[in-house]
Amino acid sequence: MTNIIITGCSTGIGLETAKYLKDKFIKVYPTARDPKDVEMLKDLGFEHAMLLDVTKPEMITMVIENVLALDGHIDVWFNNAGYGQPGAVEDISTPILREQFETNVFGLHECTRQIIPVMREQGQGKIIQHSSVLGIISLFGRGAYNASKYAIEGLTDTLRLELKDTDIYPVLLNTGPIISNFRQTAVEKLEENVDIEHSIFKEKYLRSLKERTQKKVPFKEGADAVAAVVHKIILADQPKPRYYITKATYLLGYLKRLLSTSCLDKLLMKIE
Template sequence: MFSKQVVLITGASSGIGAALARRLATEFSDIRLVLAARNRKKLETVANDCLKTAAEVLVVPTDITQVEQVTALANSAIEGFGRVDALVNNAGYGQMGPIELLSPEDAKRQFAVNFHGPLVLTQALIPVMRHQGGGRIINVSSLGGRLAFPTGGLYSSSKFALEALSDTLRMELESFNIKVSVVEPGPVKTDFFQVASEQLQLALPDLGETPYRALNQAIPEIEQRTSRLAWSSEQVAAVIIQALRDRHPRPRYVAATGGKTMLFLMTKLLPRQLVDIFWKRFYSINKVEQDWRSHKSSLETGVNVEMS
């Protein structure tokens, strides 16, 4: 199936995207890869690894937030190989923090990377896939695209949108033999939480002076809680390859230990109130509630306790 196939991967300089490129190159020696990400040096490192076995690799440095660069990426792939058989929209990141405190610019960038970039690239390649007789589109979402949780509101919102887009595309493109699937990783051993923590510090440097100050230590704690369940990038890449290879691909592929069970419990079985309690404790919002109750109590008793 993958003989001479052209696969375009965004976010290919590290993590899941890099693992997918290397694995495809290893398993299918005559595959042709288009690798896109912002960092040319990292992309070229991945490309050199792939070239040890792959027939051809095209590196296209791309800022997925820039429409012109996304369009140029699609054009470069077509000019380089004449077709694109599979698109893997993998580029993404997580913007963490309470919704109240995040700026409109934070929201715009989150959606630009996780939703608008994949949308523009997909739109550019649909006519190509239709003309060549079909293709595959894999959108890498997250369990956070099915489950919303505190401090991850922008991230989940962008992934919910990506999943809705995928469902719509799956129905609209079926008659053109263009198959659309979503891959939903859970925790992954990448720099996701490091990037999320850095983004949080940039967006909210004064978080400790707000009513949400208890969240200052939340991200490292969350990373510790999830580390034992985290998959490697290579494991997630294997699921993406399964979605690419399946003759009749499923709408969604869960790439997480216990992910299907969690989705069933959280969306079908457990009362909403219990689900809310679980997530509030997991993401330390319960500590924010405790601080706020103490603050209100101090006001009522006349004791001066500082609370922004």
């Protein structure tokens, strides 16, 4: 039976993908960094749900060893764990930027580098990297998150070249707006880590906070849209190097290729 390890399954895309794949008879090893969420996953029928904080290399090693002891192989690793830190570049301190990278980039990288030797030994595997439409284009006030996703793009594009002569496939997911707790977490991170009151962008922040609770996001899709693509990747003998998910990703990806930088900037400034 094909198996998959998924990071960041406490809610949203990770949780919904785990449930979707379980119904498709894929053996799922979901992980979460909070013990309460691991228990929640076990209550949902994931008996092999495991504790994993991707910023802790020893925990990554333990998860890999546990799955190998149970199954003897790991077919797919889905680097899904991550969050968004909003705020203008000048309002984000270096420690907060570093914190964003610890999970979104360095955690992803450590998972990737630890699973590659396993996949080399077994002769095959798929590594799914959760990037974003913001790994393709940049939006105002998303500098930390943009930078983390651009970093994932660069690492994975390079990794694909380095694994070209193997049957190990690194795959990028460029998701657009998905129904999840992501936006609420981002609001909490903005209020926690940005001095809104003393920022030159105070009014923009306050307007954005208000609109995030009231404004309907266009082109938003359910987390099952991502889960369906992950399932498609699992079934493919040779998956594509990247998959766009949501109409917003297709549209903005196309406009980036079509428009000049200055024209694209004018358009992107209209997106909150």
